[in-house]
Amino acid sequence: MIHIAKRKEMPLPQALAIRLGAIVAALVACGVITAIATGLNPVDVYAAMVKGAFGTPRKVWILLQELAILLCVSLALTPAFRMRFWNLGGEGQILVGGLAAASCMIILGNRLPNALLIPLMFVSSACAGALWALLPALFKARWNTNETLFTLMMNYVATQLVAFFVIVWEVPKGSGNIGIINQSTEAGWLPQVGGYKYLLNILLVAILTVIMHIYLAYSKHGYEISVVGESPNTARYVGIKVEKVIVRTLLLSGAICGFAGLLLVGGTAHTITTTIAGGRGFTAVMVAWLAKFNPITMVASSLLLVFMSCGAGEISTAFGLNHSFGDILTGIILFFIIGCEFFITYRIVFSKKEGERDV
Amino acid sequence: MRMRDISKSFGQIQANSAVSLDIYRGEILALLGENGSGKTTLMNMLSGIYFPDSGEIEIDGEPVVIASPKDAFDKGIGMIHQHFKLVNVFTAAENIILGLEDEDAFDIAAACGRIRAICDSYGFDVDPDQKVYDMSVSQKQTVEIVKLLYRGADILILDEPTAVLTPQETDRLFAILRNMRDDGKAIVIITHKLREVLDISDRVAVLRKGAYVGAMATAETSPQEMTNMMVGHQVSLNIDRPAPVDPKERIRVSGVTVRNQEGVVKLDNVSFTARSGEILGIAGISGCGQKELLEAIAGLQPVEVGSIEYIHDNGRSEQLIGKDPLEIAALGVALSFVPEDRLGMGLVGNMDLTDNMMLRSFRQGRGIFTDRKGPRHLAEKVVEELEVSTDSISTPVRKLSGGNVQKVLVGREISSSPTVLLSAYAVRGLDVNSSYLIYDLINQQKERGVAVVYVGEDLDVLLEFCDRILVLCGGKVSGIVDGRGATKNEVGLMMTKLGGEEA
Numbered sequence: 001m002i003h004i005a006k007r008k009e010m011p012l013p014q015a016l017a018i019r020l021g022a023i024v025a026a027l028v029a030c031g032v033i034t035a036i037a038t039g040l041n042p043v044d045v046y047a048a049m050v051k052g053a054f055g056t057p058r059k060v061w062i063l064l065q066e067l068a069i070l071l072c073v074s075l076a077l078t079p080a081f082r083m084r085f086w087n088l089g090g091e092g093q094i095l096v097g098g099l100a101a102a103s104c105m106i107i108l109g110n111r112l113p114n115a116l117l118i119p120l121m122f123v124s125s126a127c128a129g130a131l132w133a134l135l136p137a138l139f140k141a142r143w144n145t146n147e148t149l150f151t152l153m154m155n156y157v158a159t160q161l162v163a164f165f166v167i168v169w170e171v172p173k174g175s176g177n178i179g180i181i182n183q184s185t186e187a188g189w190l191p192q193v194g195g196y197k198y199l200l201n202i203l204l205v206a207i208l209t210v211i212m213h214i215y216l217a218y219s220k221h222g223y224e225i226s227v228v229g230e231s232p233n234t235a236r237y238v239g240i241k242v243e244k245v246i247v248r249t250l251l252l253s254g255a256i257c258g259f260a261g262l263l264l265v266g267g268t269a270h271t272i273t274t275t276i277a278g279g280r281g282f283t284a285v286m287v288a289w290l291a292k293f294n295p296i297t298m299v300a301s302s303l304l305l306v307f308m309s310c311g312a313g314e315i316s317t318a319f320g321l322n323h324s325f326g327d328i329l330t331g332i333i334l335f336f337i338i339g340c341e342f343f344i345t346y347r348i349v350f351s352k353k354e355g356e357r358d359v
Numbered sequence: 360m361r362m363r364d365i366s367k368s369f370g371q372i373q374a375n376s377a378v379s380l381d382i383y384r385g386e387i388l389a390l391l392g393e394n395g396s397g398k399t400t401l402m403n404m405l406s407g408i409y410f411p412d413s414g415e416i417e418i419d420g421e422p423v424v425i426a427s428p429k430d431a432f433d434k435g436i437g438m439i440h441q442h443f444k445l446v447n448v449f450t451a452a453e454n455i456i457l458g459l460e461d462e463d464a465f466d467i468a469a470a471c472g473r474i475r476a477i478c479d480s481y482g483f484d485v486d487p488d489q490k491v492y493d494m495s496v497s498q499k500q501t502v503e504i505v506k507l508l509y510r511g512a513d514i515l516i517l518d519e520p521t522a523v524l525t526p527q528e529t530d531r532l533f534a535i536l537r538n539m540r541d542d543g544k545a546i547v548i549i550t551h552k553l554r555e556v557l558d559i560s561d562r563v564a565v566l567r568k569g570a571y572v573g574a575m576a577t578a579e580t581s582p583q584e585m586t587n588m589m590v591g592h593q594v595s596l597n598i599d600r601p602a603p604v605d606p607k608e609r610i611r612v613s614g615v616t617v618r619n620q621e622g623v624v625k626l627d628n629v630s631f632t633a634r635s636g637e638i639l640g641i642a643g644i645s646g647c648g649q650k651e652l653l654e655a656i657a658g659l660q661p662v663e664v665g666s667i668e669y670i671h672d673n674g675r676s677e678q679l680i681g682k683d684p685l686e687i688a689a690l691g692v693a694l695s696f697v698p699e700d701r702l703g704m705g706l707v708g709n710m711d712l713t714d715n716m717m718l719r720s721f722r723q724g725r726g727i728f729t730d731r732k733g734p735r736h737l738a739e740k741v742v743e744e745l746e747v748s749t750d751s752i753s754t755p756v757r758k759l760s761g762g763n764v765q766k767v768l769v770g771r772e773i774s775s776s777p778t779v780l781l782s783a784y785a786v787r788g789l790d791v792n793s794s795y796l797i798y799d800l801i802n803q804q805k806e807r808g809v810a811v812v813y814v815g816e817d818l819d820v821l822l823e824f825c826d827r828i829l830v831l832c833g834g835k836v837s838g839i840v841d842g843r844g845a846t847k848n849e850v851g852l853m854m855t856k857l858g859g860e861e862a
Binding site for chain 2: 230236238241
């Protein structure tokens, strides 16, 4: 008879060894599947993936930019997740944040100097994102509604809202696109640091990572978040106002998502579309979980996902494979990485008691 | 049906040791015992939820193996748990046929017909089309019973079925149980209410601390005899009981009534006074309002009517009702609370000792950052003084054993120099040494002049440890006795409400 038992505690080196083993196993499995399905040499495919991610300085910059945005969204979700509030509304919060930034650029672009406009964009996008998270938070705090559904539904509202404004502001009329905003004046475009297009975004997110780590690990707020997440009853017992903590934390979570929207609109894209969030609100959920809600570990987990996605793009062009093949490989690797957590938490016991028990 | 030498242990705790029990058709057997005496565990083994470590079960002379609830169903054994297992959004009929595997099980119309037939023959009042979320607690219980009968159960086990019922509903349930008995079914009812035993059962079997004490025909026994069997003879524990020092009124509770979320009255017009330098014990069967009482004082439980006053040394008094724990602390009331569910309320299992030490104090100091220096010292001090065995103070508390978890909690709660210490089942699950350590700690607090309210379940301990004992029964105070003069039987009878009026 086989049964599954919970492990007491696995020493860190052993846990790391299991994770490493899982990655090796994943690479082998991907290799076998690549060889069978495409007839290509898996080593070539892996080499192409690395080249796709790190091949040229430009590719490295794009990778880092993608990493920064994904990490930013993951950091936004983290305080909520630590509180066991499953904010799946990152997508919508990014969109409304981006929309707020874009509307500042369009409406005030020619009236305010950048020194005023850009701070205003920061504030308005953070407020928009916070508002989008505030609604589900209030309902959760007051009536204990299901935050997963509520935040998810808010995404669709945000998408429709952006779709509406894209039609309002489309250039030229009938194109269904806004196009690059303020192309000639560059009003509201975030400044470039040292001539590198993406550097500012990367620096801002790096700073945010450190701040978030400190906030969660050392501040009173961070401590309250952990207590509420682990045990709302204990929180009440020591006089923590659970409702207040929920609302406050979600304001923060939504504001950072809105900030990510600003980075996308003001920092790189200089336009807004309904797909600008690109599913990061959901990918970030995976990043946060993989890192067990630790902001520093999240750098590694978002790097993994961004690397896989850049690499997948490369192999689809280099070998003429469908882009989905890259997704399949990503899926296999994630399956192994997430699956190995099972063996870290549980062990499988083969008991020989069967004979005795049937007596 | 016969159970022979059934034993079951969970970890180091022996829940049942060599219990033998006979159950007959056409008879209602009451299974009587104190909390934690192993009644429910024993019956869970009959219904296939647990598997006995050793022992045999025979039905109609045939040895049987019950390894799963399905096995139990196949043998005609059905159990109704304290917490109902119904799907809220389904109708009664849908719940009843749920899990059946026959081809025609899902013919709802036919099922409704059969359900009505069962209801008519025993006098149930069930509408097969009613949704479960629309039902009262007693209706849900009826659905559970019909569910078992529908599956052809002829051995029915009911785990404290009356705990959730009003007296009228209880009478109705008992009438139905008698009908079923007369129909030749075997019925086991788990209870600790003596009155019900006398009311309904034909035979009574008593368990104490996991062991079988004896069985007798209900008609030939008395509440006195049953209480004796249930609580056992008095044992001397030699717990210190220093005389109270200069007792002064500290907490005055008057006329407090509390309802839980379902609207059931958990405390009914409770009044008492807790004095400084004294241990006030609270005795009672579990679920008689002890938890609500402590939580009401601690500001965690809304109170319907009544008043809870804290009296300062200078005679000034403060109303505690309507205030949360933080507001109570802001009044200068140093109140410590060691709750029953240590890891669910009181400590955070995934946090380490240091972080748990600062649960109450983390707001101290200006600035947005927490200061872990003080809590770390406190954690080290508690580990050293209370001999907490842990790898380090950075170990999550959920990894500690029950006794050590309790030491951490008590250590933190008394570190704030309280004037009131509330404790619920402070020694539950603790080994003997840890228990005595906790008694000593509480006695030290008493000598410091703290008003201690000690909810306990072991009468022997309460009688040796407390200065006065308040006995709760069904949310009402059935009396307050002096811990030095009272006897175990006296308190035991008051707990089952046969004291006062009848004894």
